[in-house]
Amino acid sequence: MxxxxxxxxxxxxxxxxxxxxxxxxxxxxxxxxxxxxxxxxxxxxxxxxxxxxxxxxxxxxxxxRLVCPLMFNAADRDARLAADPLGFIRAATDEFIGMMLNDASFRRVFEIFWHKCEYVGEMANLRDSHLEEGENHIDILQRAFALAQEKGLMNRLLTPHQATIGLIGQVDGLLFNWTKNPDMFPLASYAPCILDAWFRGLTAPVDAA
Amino acid sequence: MxxxxxxxxxxxxxxxxxxxxxxxxxxxxxxxxxxxxxxxxxxxxxxxxxxxxxxxxxxxxxxxRLVCPLMFNAADRDARLAADPLGFIRAATDEFIGMMLNDASFRRVFEIFWHKCEYVGEMANLRDSHLEEGENHIDILQRAFALAQEKGLMNRLLTPHQATIGLIGQVDGLLFNWTKNPDMFPLASYAPCILDAWFRGLTAPVDAA
DNA sequence: TTTTACATACATTCGTGTATGTATGTAAAT
DNA sequence: ATTTACATACATACACGAATGTATGTAAAA
CATH class of the missing domain: 1.10.10.60 (Homeodomain-like)
Known part of the structure; x- marks a missing residue:
């Protein structure tokens, strides 16, 4: 047949x-x-x-074939970003974590990326070529953080780029460790409060001292 | 010969x-x-x-053969942990990041762990068997965070375990992404202020509202 | 009738595990 | 102090399976 x-x-x-x-x-x-x-x-x-x-x-x-998180490609992205930059950022991270939790096929691909693949030779080149996609996300987040600072919604102890790198590191690290060993901690209940604490570090008032 | x-x-x-x-x-x-x-x-x-x-x-x-960060195995570990729990935790993370920055052979092994290795079959078993080591680190950090809460050095919005998971995620994520692409950001200058922000989220006072 | 979308067959290369060979160290017997 | 007997620390050789890429066959679609 x-x-x-x-x-x-x-x-x-x-x-x-x-x-x-x-x-x-x-x-x-x-x-x-x-x-x-x-x-x-x-x-x-x-x-x-x-x-x-x-x-x-x-x-x-x-x-x-991977469907990327929608937040970054939504038609009203810039409008939502401008209206509530920190809210947009938080929604984007929540969306990503939510997909890892709820979309098994999405999660399985990232399990391959992170734990079942060696990035050498042609595979390293392939990853590098897809790295630009990530730089686009960085740009968007960076712009959102910059706007948040302009609006006085966060302190200026971190540059927008540093905040972006920090947030991506926090999210990637949580998801990386969780996919490595789901028994390590319950992602669904832990991620929200951990991210709350993370954003609290940004919005905390700065001592004049 | x-x-x-x-x-x-x-x-x-x-x-x-x-x-x-x-x-x-x-x-x-x-x-x-x-x-x-x-x-x-x-x-x-x-x-x-x-x-x-x-x-x-x-x-x-x-x-x-890997020499693990010394902080966790130091003789005066518990004393230092008790005297200044948050300081101990921060010193431990700084030590780990410092080794990634300064010890090339240490860094190369982690590059293999994170980017040049597939954890399936026997390799997955091997990783799981070495996972207990990590659980020991988690226990120590968790105790330190618990002590910090008892001493009133941090708020209670995160449990000690959640704080531990969050911190490990932040550090691992930063190092994972940096080893993946060192041009993404300068680790030496970014890590300190990003971690400052992270700890600020723990120590920020809680609104009564 | 010519592509399309596969299945089949073939040649070649490569890696593994093991079996065997061998030169040297080493400890005890003489 | 030699010699003996054996273990150590490798090198060499072999048998086997497995994976790759390609070449070719073929039946249905267009």
């Missing part, structure tokens, strides 16, 4: 990528052969080599 | 492990064959299989 129509082919491609996420997550990217993916997807390596040049290209396609 | 004495053998073993760090860091753990390590260390696979059962055992030996 061979699939031929364009829709069928697209479905095959998606099934390969879905399967790749599962197998990568279970065996690691480097330890996974294209045959492993093919077998579990119910196709042969021929199908994989038809759709993708090699494993790295397949991994890249897996990334491209 | 073959080495025979015990000292020579130990030197060979160390050279293999030193080389392994370099090669793992360059090629990734999974992508590195024992032949790669042997060639660069100036021995054959025979030497490696003499000293280690396989690659995982070699990786484990690499971890065992």
């Amino acid at each position: 061979v699939r031929r129509t364009k829709e069928d082919a697209q479905e095959t491609r998606n099934r390969i990528l879905d399967t790749a996420v599962e197998v990568f997550n279970r065996q690691g990217v480097a330890q996974t052969s294209l045959n492993d993916v093919a077998r579990e997807a119910g196709v042969t390596r021929g199908a994989i080599y038809w759709h993708f040049a090699n494993k790295v290209a397949m991994f890249d396609a897996m990334i491209e | 073959v080495r025979r004495t015990k000292e020579d053998a130990q030197e060979t073993r160390n050279r293999i492990l030193d080389t392994a760090v370099e090669v793992f860091n360059r090629q990734g753990v999974a992508q590195t064959s024992l032949n790669d390590v042997a060639r660069e260390a100036g021995v054959t696979r025979g030497a490696i299989y003499w000293h280690f059962a396989n690659k995982v055992a070699m990786f484990d030996a690499m971890i065992e």
Whole structure:
């Protein structure tokens, strides 16, 4: 039973990528052969080599399919950012954490990124090429923090860029450690109050001393 | 020229492990064959299989050789912790960050842990077995935060455990992102003020409202 | 009829584990 | 002080599976 129509082919491609996420997550990217993916997807390596040049290209396609948090791409982004910069930032982080909690397939991809992948050679290049996306997020957050300072909503002990780096580090670190070992702490209940404390450090009044 | 004495053998073993760090860091753990390590260390696979059962055992030996931050193991640890809990915690984080900045071989091992290693199968088991070490650090920090609350040095909006998880997340996240891309931000100048802000969130007075 | 979307078959390379060889150290017997 | 007997510390060689990329076959779609 061979699939031929364009829709069928697209479905095959998606099934390969879905399967790749599962197998990568279970065996690691480097330890996974294209045959492993093919077998579990119910196709042969021929199908994989038809759709993708090699494993790295397949991994890249897996990334491209990722739906990024919506906050950063929403149409009314700049308006919301201007109206309540700190609220926007907090909503964006909550959205990201929420996706990690609720969207299993989203979470599984990040588990691969963080714990089941070696960034060397072509994989390192691939990551670097996707790094610009992250720089875009940094820019947006930085602008929001700058606006918050202009509005007097936060102190000036951190530059907007430092605040951005700090927040991203806090969020990434929490999610990294939680995905590494979910038994370490309950993310859903811990993240909100930890982030409350984090933002409290920004809004605390500065001693004149 | 073959080495025979015990000292020579130990030197060979160390050279293999030193080389392994370099090669793992360059090629990734999974992508590195024992032949790669042997060639660069100036021995054959025979030497490696003499000293280690396989690659995982070699990786484990690499971890065992790691000198952990001293703060947690110092003789006067509990005394310093009791005298100034928040100061102790801050000094411990500064020490860890300082080692990442100044000790290149220490940093290279963490680069492997975080970016050049897939935690699946035996490697996942190995990591889990070393996880207890981390739990010990968590216990110490948690006790320190609890003491700080008893002394009225910090507010009670976070439990000691939540504060611990938050701090570890902040530090790990900063170091993880910095080792991923050192050009992202200057760690040496950013870390102190970001941590200042973090602790400010703990010590900020709580609104009665 | 020509592509498309795969499956099948093949050649080659590479890594692992182990088995074996060997030169040297070392401790006890003589 | 030698010699003996064995352990140590590797190097060399081999057998085996496994993964990759490509070349080719093929049936249905367009």
